[in-house]
Amino acid sequence: MKSEMKHPPLRKIPAAVWILGFVSMLMDVSSELIHSLLPLFMVTSLGASALMVGFIEGLAQSTALIVKIFSGMLSDYLGKRKWLAVTGYALGAFTKPVFALASSIDLVLTARLLDRVGKGIRGTPRDALVADLTPPEVRGAAFGLRQSLDSVGAFVGPLLGVGLMLLWANDFRAVFWVAVIPGMLSVLLLIFGVSEPDTPATHKRTNPLIMANLRRLDSRYWWVVGIGSIFTLARFSEAFLILRAHDSGIPIAYIPLVLVLMSMVYALSAYPFGHLSDQISRYKLLSYGLLMLIAADIALAINGHWSVLLLGIVFWGLHMGATQGILAALVADTAPDDLRGTAFGFFNLASGIALLAASVIAGWLWDSFGASATFLTGAGFCGITLLLVTLNSRLSPR
Numbered sequence: 001m002k003s004e005m006k007h008p009p010l011r012k013i014p015a016a017v018w019i020l021g022f023v024s025m026l027m028d029v030s031s032e033l034i035h036s037l038l039p040l041f042m043v044t045s046l047g048a049s050a051l052m053v054g055f056i057e058g059l060a061q062s063t064a065l066i067v068k069i070f071s072g073m074l075s076d077y078l079g080k081r082k083w084l085a086v087t088g089y090a091l092g093a094f095t096k097p098v099f100a101l102a103s104s105i106d107l108v109l110t111a112r113l114l115d116r117v118g119k120g121i122r123g124t125p126r127d128a129l130v131a132d133l134t135p136p137e138v139r140g141a142a143f144g145l146r147q148s149l150d151s152v153g154a155f156v157g158p159l160l161g162v163g164l165m166l167l168w169a170n171d172f173r174a175v176f177w178v179a180v181i182p183g184m185l186s187v188l189l190l191i192f193g194v195s196e197p198d199t200p201a202t203h204k205r206t207n208p209l210i211m212a213n214l215r216r217l218d219s220r221y222w223w224v225v226g227i228g229s230i231f232t233l234a235r236f237s238e239a240f241l242i243l244r245a246h247d248s249g250i251p252i253a254y255i256p257l258v259l260v261l262m263s264m265v266y267a268l269s270a271y272p273f274g275h276l277s278d279q280i281s282r283y284k285l286l287s288y289g290l291l292m293l294i295a296a297d298i299a300l301a302i303n304g305h306w307s308v309l310l311l312g313i314v315f316w317g318l319h320m321g322a323t324q325g326i327l328a329a330l331v332a333d334t335a336p337d338d339l340r341g342t343a344f345g346f347f348n349l350a351s352g353i354a355l356l357a358a359s360v361i362a363g364w365l366w367d368s369f370g371a372s373a374t375f376l377t378g379a380g381f382c383g384i385t386l387l388l389v390t391l392n393s394r395l396s397p398r
Contacts, residue, residue, distance in 0.1 A: 010141075010145070012135065012137075012138045012141075013134065013138055013141060013142050013145055014133045014134060014142075016129075016133050016193075016194050016195065016196075017130055017133055017134060017142050017145065017146060018145070018149075019189065019190075019193040019194050020126060020129065020130060020146060020190075020194060021145055021146045021148070021149030021150065022149060022189060022193075023089065023186045023189050023190045023193070023194070024126075024146060024149060024150035024153065024186075025149045025150055025152050025153035025156075025186075026153060026182045026183070026185050026186035026189065027089060027092060027093070027153065027182070027183060027186040028150050028151070028152075028153025028154045028156075028157060029153040029156050029157040029160070029179075029182040030092075030093065030096060030153075030157065030179045030180070030181075030182040030183035030186070031092070031115070031153075031157065031179070031183075032153065032154050032155075032156075032157030032158055032161075032259065032263070033157040033158070033160055033161050033175065033176075033178060033179040033182075034096065034099050034157075034175075034176050034179050035157075035238075035239075036157060036158035036161050036242065036255075036256035036259045037161050037165070037172055037175060037176075037256060038099070038108070038112075038239075039053050039057075039239040039242045039243060040172075040242065040246065040252055040255065041108075041172045042056070042105065042108060043243075043246075044252070045172060046102075046104065046105050046108065048105055049363075049367065050243060050363050050366045050367050051360075051363040051364060051366075051367045052105065052363075053239055053243070053363060054236070054237065054239070054240070054359045054360055054362050054363020054364070054366070055359070055360055055363060056105075056108065056109055056112055057112075057237035057239045057359050058236070058237060058355060058356040058357070058358065058359025058360050058362075058363075059109075059112075059113065059356055059359075060109075060112040060113055060115070060116040061116065061237060061352070061355045061356070061359065062352035062353060062355045062356035062359075063113055063116045063117060063120065063352070064116035064117070064119040064120040064123065064348075064352065066120065066348070066349050066352040066353070067116075067117050067119075067120025067121060068120045068121075068123050068124040068344060068345050068348035068349070068352075069124070069342075069345030069346055069348060069349040070120075070345065071084050071088070071120060071121045071122070071123075071124045071125055071341070071345070072124035072125070072128065072340075072341035072342050072343070072344050072345025072346075072348075073208045073209065073341060073342045073345055074341070075124065075125040075128055075341035076128075076208045076338060076339055076340070076341040076342050077206070077208060080196065081125035081126070081128055081129040081132070081196055081341065082125070082129065082190070082194060082195075082196040084121060084122070084125040085121075085122040085125045085126045085129065085190060086122075086187065086190055086191055087118075087121055087122070088118045088119065088120070088121030088122025088123070088125075089118065089122050089183075089186055089187045089190055090118070090187050091114065091115075091117060091118030091121065092115050092118035092119060092122070092183060093118075093180070093183035093184050093186065093187050095111050095114045095115040095118065096115075096176070096179045096180045096183050097176075097177070097180055098110065098111035098114070099111050099176045099179070100173045100174075100176035100177045101173075120348075123344075123348070124341055124344040124345050124348065125341060127143075127328055127331075127332075127340075127344050128340040128341040128344055129194075129196055130142055130143060130146055131332040131337075131340050132196070132197055132337075132340070133196075133197065137278065138275075138278060139278065139329050139332055139333070140274040140275060140276075140277035140278040140282065140325065140326065140329045141271065141274050141275040141278055142274070143274050143325040143326075143328045143329045143332075144270045144271040144272070144273060144274015144275060144277075144321075144325040144326075145270075145271050145274065146325070147266070147270035147271075147274070147321070147324055147325040147328075148266075148267045148268070148270040148271040148321075149267075151263045151264075151266040151267035151270060151320075151321075152263075152267045153182075154259065154262075154263035154266065154267070155259065155260040155261075155262075155263030155264045155266075155267060157179075157259075158256035158257065158258075158259040158260045158263070159256070159257070159260045160178070161175055161256045162253060162254060162256045162257055162260070164178060165252070165253040165256075166253050170252060170253060208339055208341075208342040209342075213339060213342070216336050216339060217334075217335060217336075217339065217342075217343060217346070218334070220334045221331070221334040221335055221343060224327070224330045224331055224334055224347065225346060225347050225350050226350075226388070227286075227385060227388055227389060228327050228347055228350065228351050229350040229351055229353070229354045230354070230381065230384055230385045230388065231290070231323070231327075231381075231382070231385045232350075232351045232354035232355050232358060233354050233357065233358045233361075233381040234293060234297075234358070234378045234379070234380075234381035234382035234385060235293070235355070235358065235378070236355075236358040236359045236361070236362035236374070236378060237355075237358075237359045237362070238259065238262070239359075240362055240363075240366065240371075240374060241258055241259065241262065241300070241313065241316065242255055242256075242258060242259070243366070243371070244300055244309065244371055244375075245258040245309065247371060248306055248309055250306070258309075258313055261310065261313050261314065261317065262313045262314075262316050262317040262320070263317065264317070265313075265314050265316075265317025265318055265320075265321065266317040266318075266320040266321045267321075268321070269317065269318055269320075269321025269322065270320070270321040270324065270325050271325075272321075273285055273289075273321050273322045273325065273326065274325040274326065274329065277325075277326050277329060282326045282329060282330055282333075283389055285322055285323075285326055286322070286323055286326055286327070286330075286389060287386060287389050287390065288322055289318075289319045289321075289322030289323035289326070290319070290323070290382050290385055290386040290389070291386070292315050292316075292318045292319035292322060293315070293316070293319040293323075293378070293379075293382045294379045294382050294383065294386075295312075295315045296312045296313070296314075296315035296316040296318075296319060297312070297375040297376065297378045297379035297382065298312075298375070298376075298379060299311045299312030299315060300312035300313075300316075300371075300375040301371070301372040301375040301376045301379070302372075312375075327347075328344075331343050331344055331347050358378075358381075361377070362374045362377075362378070365377055
């Protein structure tokens with residue numbers, strides 16, 4: 001085991017998983033180039049309130065997660081996942097010009113929802129495809145790698161946004177047009193770069209929702225769903241990190257650097273945590289991630305020096321690296337092979353409902369009681385999740 005820890009099994013991860021990671025990276029460059037500026041665009045150019053930002057972000061993110069259940073079930077029924085993922089990436093790419101053309105909150109909401117529907121269509125088949133392609137002994141590392149590459153896009157996008165905002169004197173719409181290019185490239189890379197495994201000869205097209213199939217999702221899986229849902233209540237939209245940075249007096253053009261820092265930490269930590277989860281208990285690492293989020297919330301609740309804000313952002317990125325790939329690996333660990341799409345779908349449905357509630361609650365708390373109340377409430381939900389993980393004696397030792 002020590003030898004494996006010194007030499008991470010990157011060469012054991014299939015090439016198609018690497019390509020899926022680069023596809024995610026390009027789409028994230030496209031999406032985050034817009035999303036890192038969108039809350040400010042809505043507030044400063046369109047006159048939206050923090051509550052409206054929270055509602056739009058929560059509805060958009062939860063829409064993506066809810067749609068995943070349907071794409072997941074369809075991918076299980078068909079025994080095919082790639083072309084569903086292509087459809088989702090294409091929809092995301094083709095919605096990008098709408099943000100540049102939007103002149104009202106209604107158009108922003110429409111574009112955001114369509115973009116997230118695309119994310120919902122592609123996300124579950126892609127994650128199930130990663131599990132299908134990867135040997136079980138490096139599953140945590142594979143999901144961590146995909147999350148790391150995805151997160152590279154998540155900091156390249158905002159970094160590019162900063163440069164373009166400075167170059168073009170805070171012209172939001174011109175910057176949004178640039179996002180079209182990496183979005184289209186991600187679709188082309190997926191079409192021509194990834195081949196999925198052949199459908200097993202034993203595969204039969206059956207409804208994943210029939211009772212006989214649902215019974216195969218046992219209590220270990222449903223515990224993962226429950227823990228993930230309550231955890232999501234603590235993880236409201238990163239839009240509130242942007243608003244917190246704005247409150248601290250950082251110039252608008254530099255605010256996307258907050259997401260750059262968070263995503264850099266996420267990108268650097270996701271693969272090591274994922275690989276480590278193949279060696280020790282995934283639940284132990286999940287607990288560490290929850291503690292990191294509590295630390296982030298406390299730091300962000302303090303209205304102090306900018307260095308405290310940056311410390312909170314670093315802890316936020318670390319918690320993402322320590323939890324997101326591991327939760328995906330736990331779903332794959334506890335679901336039957338032929339029901340992985342459905343399993344990821346149910347997990348994301350529950351998380352989507354929780355995310356909508358979390359972002360609306362966060363926006364309401366922000367408007368009513370201030371930013372500190374929002375982050376302290378997040379820490380409270382995180383503590384409840386940590387308690388559930390700690391007290392659940394029936395959790396698998398993996």
